[in-house]
Amino acid sequence: MILVVGGAYQGKLVFAKELCPKTEWIDGRECKEEEILSCGGIHHFHAYVERQLKAGQPVKQLAGNIADENPEIVIVSDEIGYGIIPVDAFDREYRETAGRLCTELAVYADKVYRVVCGIGVLLKG
Amino acid sequence: MVHLITGGSGSGKSAYAEEEIVRCRKHILEDSGIFSPFLYVATMIPRGREAEKKIRRHREQRMDEGFLTLEKYTQLSGLEIPSNAGILLECVSNLAANEFYERNRDFEGAFEAVVSGIQSISGKTEHLVIVTNEVFSDINGYSQETQEYRRLLGKINCALARMADKVTEVVYGIPVVYKDERKDGGTFME
Numbered sequence: 001m002i003l004v005v006g007g008a009y010q011g012k013l014v015f016a017k018e019l020c021p022k023t024e025w026i027d028g029r030e031c032k033e034e035e036i037l038s039c040g041g042i043h044h045f046h047a048y049v050e051r052q053l054k055a056g057q058p059v060k061q062l063a064g065n066i067a068d069e070n071p072e073i074v075i076v077s078d079e080i081g082y083g084i085i086p087v088d089a090f091d092r093e094y095r096e097t098a099g100r101l102c103t104e105l106a107v108y109a110d111k112v113y114r115v116v117c118g119i120g121v122l123l124k125g
Numbered sequence: 126m127v128h129l130i131t132g133g134s135g136s137g138k139s140a141y142a143e144e145e146i147v148r149c150r151k152h153i154l155e156d157s158g159i160f161s162p163f164l165y166v167a168t169m170i171p172r173g174r175e176a177e178k179k180i181r182r183h184r185e186q187r188m189d190e191g192f193l194t195l196e197k198y199t200q201l202s203g204l205e206i207p208s209n210a211g212i213l214l215e216c217v218s219n220l221a222a223n224e225f226y227e228r229n230r231d232f233e234g235a236f237e238a239v240v241s242g243i244q245s246i247s248g249k250t251e252h253l254v255i256v257t258n259e260v261f262s263d264i265n266g267y268s269q270e271t272q273e274y275r276r277l278l279g280k281i282n283c284a285l286a287r288m289a290d291k292v293t294e295v296v297y298g299i300p301v302v303y304k305d306e307r308k309d310g311g312t313f314m315e
Binding site for chain 1 (some may be wrong): 260
């Protein structure tokens with residue numbers, strides 16, 4: 001598993017595509033969970049988490065399921081936890097849950113990169 | 126050489142950028158003995174007390190360091206650049222906002238203006254230090270207009286990082302180097 005994180009608009013997907021040119025990608029803004037468990041790579045992972053929470057679907061097992069069923073996956077996610085704690089309760093839950101999931105995924109990942117200004121920095125692996 | 130310096134608010138990136146420029150004069154003096162001023166290209170429109178206070182703080186920081194300040198809020202490619210020992214451009218986040226709103230939120234026009242303006246300045250100095258801002262790791266709950274601005278600044282930062290020989294993030298005064306092509310010819314990528 002490879003995890004690529006970073007702020008919004010940092011060129012994370014471009015970086016991940018250079019790193020893994022053969023990977024086929026699905027988009028977290030529109031994919032289903034079974035696709036995540038069989039795809040090559042997912043980008044906008046945080047958006048998948050947001051959609052699931054909005055629909056009242058559980059995501060607690062998600063990181064473990066991915067590690068079990070799709071251990072070679074490449075995951076690209078925004079880091080969204082660096083601002084002021086949101087006033088809105090849903091935003092707080094989303095922000096916290098996305099953070100916890102990525103933390104768990106980082107444990108499973110062989111490599112973790114963070115992209116800043118289009119430059120990938122290897123944090124783990 | 127072009128050095129892009131990024132970081133969050135209050136991270137110490139301005140002070141670090143000035144140190145970088147001043148250090149380069151020491152090299153120039155040791156090498157040639159020729160004295161030229163540094164140029165400080167200020168892009169922040171002094172609007173309101175908060176901006177004035179910030180500008181005053183930055184000016185004080187630069188006192189006695191031999192900086193000549195040029196104020197230019199948009200269209201940097203039209204700026205006349207005198208002979209200099211180095212240029213410090215601060216800050217890309219203001220410049221991007223100025224170009225974006227001046228052009229009635231024309232994303233591509235603002236992107237081109239910022240990048241080509243900085244490119245033109247980089248051709249007129251041996252040492253350009255550019256200060257930009259990290260505003261990308263918050264929850265994405267901004268207005269559409271602010272999201273567009275963040276996307277613009279992100280795209281500009283990526284373009285400037287490609288142009289730069291060196292890219293550094295300052296984290297509470299600590300420089301973290303992401304790219305240094307003078308040293309090892311590459312990034313942290315494998």
